[in-house]
Amino acid sequence: MPAVDLENNQEEWKEIWDSSYLKAIAAFYNTDGGRMVVGRKDDGVIVGLVDPKDTAKKISDTIHNKLHINVSVRIESIESKDCVIVDVRAGNRMVDLDGQFYVRVGNTNQTLEGEELRTALLNEKGMDWLDQTCDYSLKDLSPEAISFFISKGKERGRIGKDVDPTDISGVVSSYNLSNDGKLTMTAAIAFAKEPRHLNDGAYLVIGEFDSKNILRRETYVEVPGIQIVDETIRILYERYIPSKFEYEGRTGLRVDVFDYPEDALRELIVNALVHKDYSIQEPTRVAIYPNHIEISSMGLLPKGWDLDTLLKKHGSSRRNRSLANIFHDAGYVEKWGQGIEKVVEACKANNNPPPEFSIVTGALMATIPIRKKNTKTPAPVDVSLEGLDFEIVNKMESNPKITRTELASDLGVAESTISNHISSLIADGYIAREGSKKTGVWVILRK
DSSP states (O other), rough: OOOOOOOOOTTEEESSOGGGGGHHHHHHHTOOOEEEEETTTTSSSSOOSSSHHHHHHHHHHHHHHHHHOEEEEEEEEEEEEEEEEEEEEOOSSOOTTTTTTEETTTTTTEOOHHHHHHOOOOOOOTTGGGGGGOOOGGBBOHHHHHHHHHHHHHTTTTSSSSSOTTTTTEEEEEEEEEEEEEBBBBHHHHHHHHHGGGGSSEEEEEEEOTTTTOOOEEEOOSHHHHHHHHHHHHHHIISSOOOOOEEEEOOOOOEEEESSSSHHHHHHHHHHHHSSOOOGOOOOEEOSSSEEEEEEOOOOOOTTHHHHHSSSOOOOOEEEEEEHHHHHHTTSSTTTTTHHHHHHHHHHHOOOOEEEEEEETTTTEEEEEEOOOOOOOOOOOTTTOOOHHHHHHHHHHHHOOOHHHHHHHHSSSOHHHHHHHHHHHHHHEEEEEEEEEETTEEEEEEO
């Protein structure tokens, strides 16, 4: 079927030309380029122009005089009616119309203001939002955070062994974290004692929700940015993600497992911190639900990317390049552009379903479903057991709730003898006790 012919983010229709339409031309230029068809009504009906040559000249002159950009203006016959086509390429710099900057959002033209405008102008200069300077000085940076960073880098062989872990000014100089004697936002986000005082999005919050999406408890992780990853992982596995046990299929032994793989969570938290849009000043969030975990941070995908691009093998596109370099040298980033692949592999190894990614109200969200439970049953009794041990394990396999007193009565021996044999069977990994003394059960572990 042919594509539906509709106005969209890269095409507009106008019945006649009016200078107010320069907003759309500027927005096309400042975004991804686009086309304007003059002589076509909003409902798609081709009406043509009475004097297309004059209209084309007016459009060309107005664009040149007001926007000072080059566009293609031509006359084209559509359904035997003359229209003017204006093709606008994507610009390599921002242009303004009477002091206002416009961009395309969907099929509308919107004004860039505040931090959005500042970020766009910085990007035009090859700078990131975090490359701006701030009011923090060297005394506001944490010596512990600098030392932590250098130690991590040395462990991974990315920072020289002779680098002084107390040399704050050396780190600032080596990573270009100052401009005209002032620290950049990157320096403050990564190493400041209290980065949140400068940027209200420079922290992470963990929240635990019940099945009705009601928040039950939360923890704020407010440390220098370079230490957030390790501190978050520590808190998650100490307070929110308890270890569980299952039976290993090959040996039948009981093993400790976690509902979520640490490598996957670590990688997603690193990505959330490194690639987030700090100009929005919202924290990175880790939301724990009964059946999944969500990790989100503000900031859309790079220009020209979609979710399919993210899931396939791709090159690296770093929003915050200076911050990304710091995290890389600390060992948090293995290879550029391979983080998502690492997350998928970690989930598979831990028996979690594949991670899911979505865009929710301006934030990129990663979701890891809970680990699938191992449904394998404990292995049967080891036939190599002999004598009383064999009889005890057989009884337990037939009746997991059998008591020591009942075992002694059934097997015609003293209860103390039963207790001694049970202690040996537990120590040798043949059996285990689950639950309380009164209501617990025996579990057979060895083949």
